[in-house]
Amino acid sequence: MSTPLNGSVLKAFSILGLFSKARPEITANTVASELGTNVATAHRFLLTLEAAGALVSYRRGCFALGGTIEELGRLAESVNPIATKVQPIINEVSRDIRESVMVCRLGRRGPTCIAVAVSDQPISVKVDVGTVLPIDVTAHGKLWLAHMSKPDQSNWLKDTTQDLKDALTKIKAQGFALNQGDNEPDLGAVAVPVYGDDGKLSMTISVFGMLSRFNAPLIERSVASLTHAAKAIGA
Amino acid sequence: MSTPLNGSVLKAFSILGLFSKARPEITANTVASELGTNVATAHRFLLTLEAAGALVSYRRGCFALGGTIEELGRLAESVNPIATKVQPIINEVSRDIRESVMVCRLGRRGPTCIAVAVSDQPISVKVDVGTVLPIDVTAHGKLWLAHMSKPDQSNWLKDTTQDLKDALTKIKAQGFALNQGDNEPDLGAVAVPVYGDDGKLSMTISVFGMLSRFNAPLIERSVASLTHAAKAIGA
DNA sequence: CCTCCCAATCTCAATTTTTGAGATATTAAT
DNA sequence: ATTAATATCTCAAAAATTGAGATTGGGAGG
Secondary structure (H helix, E strand, O other): OOOOOOOOHHHHHHHOOOOOOOOOOOOOOHHHHHHHOOOHHHHHHHHHHHHHHOOOEEOOOOOOOOHHHHHHHHHHHOHHHHHHHHHHHHHHHHHHHEEEEEEEEEEEEEEEEEEEOOOOOOOOOOOOOOEEEOOOOOHHHHHHHOOOHHHHHHHOOOHHHHHHHHHHHHHHHOEEEEEEEEOOOOEEEEEEEEEOOOOEEEEEEEEEEEEHHHEEEEHHHHHHHHHHHHHHHHH | OOOOOHHHHHHHHHHHOOOOOOOEEEEEHHHHHOOOHHHHHHHHHHHHHHOOOOOEEEEOEEEEHHHHHHHHHHHHHHOOHHHHHHHHHHHHHHHOOOEEEEEEEEEOOOOEEEEEEEOOOOOOOOOOOOOOOOOOOHHHHHHHOOOHHHHHHHHHOOOOOHHHHHHHHHHHHHOEEEOOOOOOOOEEEEEEEEEEEOOEEEEEEEEEEEHHHHHHHHHHHHHHHHHHHHHHHHH
């Protein structure tokens, strides 16, 4: 898209992004040093977010996330019933396979993660809900591409090599896609389609984790478990 | 505060405020008609919020709340453990008294609601988390004022009548404050203090509802139940 | 209790961004 | 294939925002 965005709004969300469990409160100085803005500007943004209800201040100069964010967060969860429905299903797959599992939908900017079950292993890979994945080098992305018409594929891809076309044909035939270090060098994933009532691809679901663990047995077990989960989600 | 706020950020949150259970998706036309802005401007704000992760679009021109809002919402809840701790306690008071209950902290703009238990009666009064209450005519506000030094009271009040001073002295002595239609004509409330480890007032908790129900027996039962809850919260 | 220092907050001229009318593009229905 | 409605983009005009410096407030130390 070419529409110039609104810089102020982007800054405001950058400020909200500074909050974490380790940092439940921020000050204008926090914003200025972390985001490189002027202290006066930072202060003005904090007051604006407070006026909007996004932040609240109980101590002079200190700001915490406010009621508006909590309410919007609850609303976001409640009007997105899909995530609520799939969460227990992907939790089960994650326990079964002992790797992380995620579900994506195709947003305007690419496959977008809508639900995650992070593996309970001491060391595993995680991804944030809301993350937009590259469409050409991820298992999710390749599944979406495999289910598109050629014109739609061209809209998403700058140039489509013969290798990629062949790969997409194979993915459509075998019913799953692999990512073997294509996106991040040490990351592996296997994704399967979730079809809607209309027979169209509505979501994709994957097991993902460190590439070294994605041997043939894990891939086989993952495809089976994911396919079972996909049927449960699509019901 | 006199700092001019940032209009763009306020508009962005006004747009986010258009979402509801009844309206899980909005378009540029929705924004334009509800907020009276130009369609092009509305469209630009939606794209900006999408770029920030606050919105997500699965259909052309339609936007839903996105992952950033869910994450911020979860974060807001998790770093505000106070609300999590008090929620079961005030739920119990609400069941006991059969009226709505809320807890407030003193923010910069006045007593700010941080947790609510809405009565399960078919008809009752509710208030939103994040709401800022007037400090001079609410039970919560009067409790806060009663626990302040005189200079602090002057900071909050334009002018302090002798009646109000007398009322605050009485409130401090009796340990609870009443609102009998002072804020909204038909609204009654009774609030008690919650003291922190340092012996200072840290929160206030109230039963509130329709004024017609706030007779002497209800007030007495409420004070008892609230005082019990206040001790549990302050522990 | 007073003083000092640091952080918070405010101001307003200079600077930059934002706006919105109109044009262009896309999608869906006929 | 055409048409209509909606979405999206452009850029000159309009308006808002920025940030250096001033002012205010709170906390710590004496």
